[in-house]
Amino acid sequence: MGIFDFLGGSGPEKALKLKSKVTQKYGDPSTRQKALQQLGEMQFPEAVSVLLHRYTITVEPLTTDADEKEHVFELIKSFGKDAIPPVTEFLRKNEQATSWALRILEALLPEAEVVTLVVDALQHLGSQYMRDPEKKVVLLHYVTGKQDARIAPAVLPHLDDMADEVKIAALKALGPQKHEPAREPILHLLTAPDTARRVQVAALEALQESGFGVQGYREKVDAVLADPYYVDGGGLVKRRG
Template sequence: MGLLDIFTGGSGPEKALKLKPKVTQKYGDPATRQKAIQQLGEMKYPEAVSVLLARFTITVDPLTTDADEKEHTFELVKAFGKDAVPPIVEFLSKTEPATSWALRLLGELVTEDEVTEACVKALQHLSSTYTKNPEKKVVLLHHVTGRQDARIPPVVVPFLADMSDDVKIAALKALASFKYEPAREPMLALLTADETARRVQTSALSALADSGFSVGEQRARVESLLVEPYVLDKDGRIQRRA
């Protein structure tokens, strides 16, 4: 810290970090929070981006103010350009709330391939980490659904065993467009398990139909679980009735 920093309250990065309590202040005068957000937007340090991202993790009243502030914060972060990417990727990896905001920002700043890479890494981390709220997993799984990228199926399969039904369904939808053989047995196991909820079973039937996998020796068990419009063909593949 230089002599000037002593009189100005610290270096630029330190100033940015000191503003975090104001940025995440839910109550009191909103002008205090809004001034801090604007100050951070005028800084050119990665720490400023990290603190700005924290604004997405809280919700304030009224909701119109909350929405306006978040959109303003979004534009400020986007203005950092490529310098904002590492803090956003770190935020995506380590923070449970506001995943959709992080993905939206990355979508503005990097290629689709790089966004997918960030999602894959975040999913890898989540598959081995306990989280109370399934929302982040669901948002990430929805984001990779429909993308034809070989990196996706291996990191999605573990979520078929997640405790949350919403996560299981999101994982099934993400896997449906792939003919990823290692997913076949876990998908069948999920479909045929006694404890699997009916809505999850229906999603599993849909995913297996899209994947084109044979049910193999599970034919009798799968037949007992079929609901409209699903049928088994002679090769043991789930089809949708025409």
């Protein structure tokens, strides 16, 4: 009799039954750690789905938390291509642990395929309200600096997000893209009366980096300029120094 027969089977049902132990924050940590190891030895996607839930909790001490999460990363990575569908589903449906999901996908897929998944996630989220903006910010940070024609259109709607952190992350992603349809939305955000100062500074940085002119908004832009940024004679935002 194998160990999984003794424990009640090794199929998907067994994996799902271990979820409560994987997400157990208190009590003997060996119970949680044993469940993680058991899941890592299973050979079906449900095991990966349950392992991913370890990323949705934080335990004390933090050194144990970090060690367990790294262990889960290695366990999931060992599933290879079989881990991709459940990790992709987790990325799409869960607000937590986005950075871990991306790290796993980066280990299993070429960058272009990860960008595809992130673009899809950004398009799905749009500017819809999220109580915690962390997921959007992590996704936007991931595409920042990457050159792909699909990125800018997926990022643009996030300029209208309710969270300033998301707006700033979107601006940082858009600047290097030099995406012409983003010019007026950035200028509108910069000059809107209710835009926070730190968002305005990020907008000025995006305009300077993209090389967009301020035509049609010159007076409004002059009214909100902040050092070290200025508008030159050609209507371009420049940075001193």
